[in-house]
Amino acid sequence: MKMFLLLLLFSASLLGGCSQSEEEGTVIFAASSLYETLENMRGSIEQYTGKAVTVHYGSSTQLLHQVKQGAQFDVFLSASPYDMEEMTDGGYTDASSVRTFIKNDLVLVTGDRETPEHPEIFLKQKGIGFLALGELNRVPLGVYTKKYLESEDVKTAADTTRVYGKDAFQVFRYVRVKQADAGIVYGSDARRTSYPHTPLESGVDIHYQLGVSHGAGEEARDTADWMMSPEAMDMFREGGFLPAGEEKVVWRNGGRR
Amino acid sequence: MEEWWSPVGLSLRVSILSTLLVIITGTWAAFRMKKTAWKRRSWVEPFFMLPMVLPPTVLGFGLVYLFGRNGPLGQVLGLVDMHIYFSLSGAVLASAVVSFPLMYQSAKAAFQKVDDGYIHAARTLGTSEKKIFFSVILPLAWPGLAAGGLLSFARGIGEFGATLMIAGYIPGRTDTLPIAIYFAVETGEWEKAFGWTALLLVLGVTVIFTLNRITPGEGER
The missing domain is CATH 3.40.190.10 (Periplasmic binding protein-like II)
Structure with a gap:
């Protein structure tokens, strides 16, 4: 019985350690299409904010449902304005922080x-x-x-x-x-x-939006600001995206075999 | 309503087919191994049990690699215009692979319980090996084999990761219950997900109840 209790305590201490480390730093929820670009950016963001960055990837809708179920985040990067709208309407993101930062096609x-x-x-x-x-x-x-x-x-x-x-x-x-x-x-x-x-000449506008959660720390707002910086835009361009202010998607028509 | 029942029907088809497949292969493998020398068996058995310890994504990757369009087996099947990927056969194969170790292990335990005395007695009476297997060993081992079959069925119906990778999500064709539940949850259709989950829960309890009935423990008969 003693052994069993010791094992239980040991497991609980390990679990405690896990949750503590997860809470540290900035937690970003990001659309899976941003995966490679954000992984390249992670170091720059950490350098800029001075805090560790943890990124969770998934479809924007999947992430929205996770937030609705109580998942904690600081910055939300959505591939769809509809999901961001739901995030804002639900009071999960601060409406004043929501910005379109890149476009896609x-x-x-x-x-x-x-x-x-x-x-x-x-x-x-x-x-x-x-x-x-x-x-x-x-x-x-x-x-x-x-x-x-x-x-x-x-x-x-x-x-x-x-x-x-x-x-x-x-x-x-x-x-x-x-x-x-x-x-x-x-x-x-x-x-x-x-x-x-x-x-595809779709006429469908694909706008990626970012938003900061209510009550997020200063580093979350710094992260959002950095995402709009020229340095970040260059990295997004390398990742195949178009900065929100630009009109034409780079390399358009250039990739046909 | 038809849309609701479609994944149920598909899952039952997949699990029944995969269970039949593993009952045959698992029983055969366990019987062969019973007669194999320990040293050789200790080399072969880990491969039989591997699907139990590997993550479903690794199994899915293996299946995609082997049976994908450009995979060695996928290309061979392509010659006769057959394909495993994005098809119900892929779902059956994935379910069979993950449930094989359960059937193998149950069959192995069942065969070990058969008293060799009966087999030797049959042999002295001149009975053929085939007849000994079907008339002596199988009737004695059947509770263990049935338990293995039931466990394989339950494991097969719950298979998700490898199935999604090899069979994909094609509504009405490959969306088995776990895949349908996953997409229903992801897309916010929680009522559907609750219904299917309840059905799987009932099925799970029924399987365990039946299992306990056919393989009672000491003093439970």
């Missing part, structure tokens, strides 16, 4: 075959096989894709099988490993990896 990528010149015609044709998309109802990539398909009146052929990914990362992976024959992904993912792609 949708592109068509293919597995083995050549990237088509006219994606809207390609998507309607027979024989595509598996088409990877973001889940159409809530995952931001999917919501934008749905808007594109509706605006261009694209109805995929009966023999095209739509495979849905839980986030942008998974959709792009399906095509990159050639499990899917084609997919609609964020332009940033294709540009950053120099993957051949065709931009």
Whole structure:
């Protein structure tokens, strides 16, 4: 019995240690499409704020649900203004801190075959096989894709099988490993990896927004400010994104095979 | 309503098929191993038990690597216009791989419990090995084999990680219950998720109750 109690105490002390270390520093909740860029930025943010940074990745909607269930964060980086709106309406982010910081676009990528010149015609044709998309109802990539398909009146052929990914990362992976024959992904993912792609003239604005949680420390606001700095914008540009103030997406039309 | 029942039907199909697959392969492997020398068995067995200790994502990665479009086995299957990825077969394979160790372990324990005296007696009467297996060993080992089958069924119906990686999320085709629950939670459709979760809970309790009935412990008969 004594041994059992000792083991229990030891486990509890380990758990206590875990939660303590997690609470230190700035906690960022970020859309999964920002993964590689943010990992490159982490050192610069830590240097600027003088605090350690912990980043949690997921689809913006997934992260929103986690916040609703009580997850603690300091800065929220959303791929969709709708999720940020819900965050603000729910009182999770300070409305005055919400800013659009970068933009993105949708592109068509293919597995083995050549990237088509006219994606809207390609998507309607027979024989595509598996088409990877973001889940159409809530995952931001999917919501934008749905808007594109509706605006261009694209109805995929009966023999095209739509495979849905839980986030942008998974959709792009399906095509990159050639499990899917084609997919609609964020332009940033294709540009950053120099993957051949065709931009979709969707007219769908993809705005990434950042917001700071109510009651977050000074370092969270510093992090948000740094995200808007010229240094950060250069890194976002390298990651395939377009700074919010700029009009055209860099490398647009430049990636077709 | 049809949309609600679709993952239930798919999950049952996947689990029944994968259970049948592991009952055959797990029983065969355990029976073969019973007759194999200890030294050789100690080399082979860890591979049989590996799916139990590896994370489902590693198994999923392995399946994608082997059965993906460009994987060695995927290419062979492609020659006869078959594919495992993004299909129900992928879900069955993933479930079978993760539940195999449970069936193997149960079958091994069941065969160990069979008294060799009966087998020797049958042999002295001139009974063929095939007949000994079906008429002596199987009837004696059946509670353990049935328990293994039930456990495999329960494990198979709950498989998520490897299934999502190899079979993907194609509504109506590969969205088994765990995948459907995951997407329902992620997209805020909690009512659906609650319903499916309740169904899995009932199924889980039923499986454990049945398991206890067919394999009672000492003094529980």
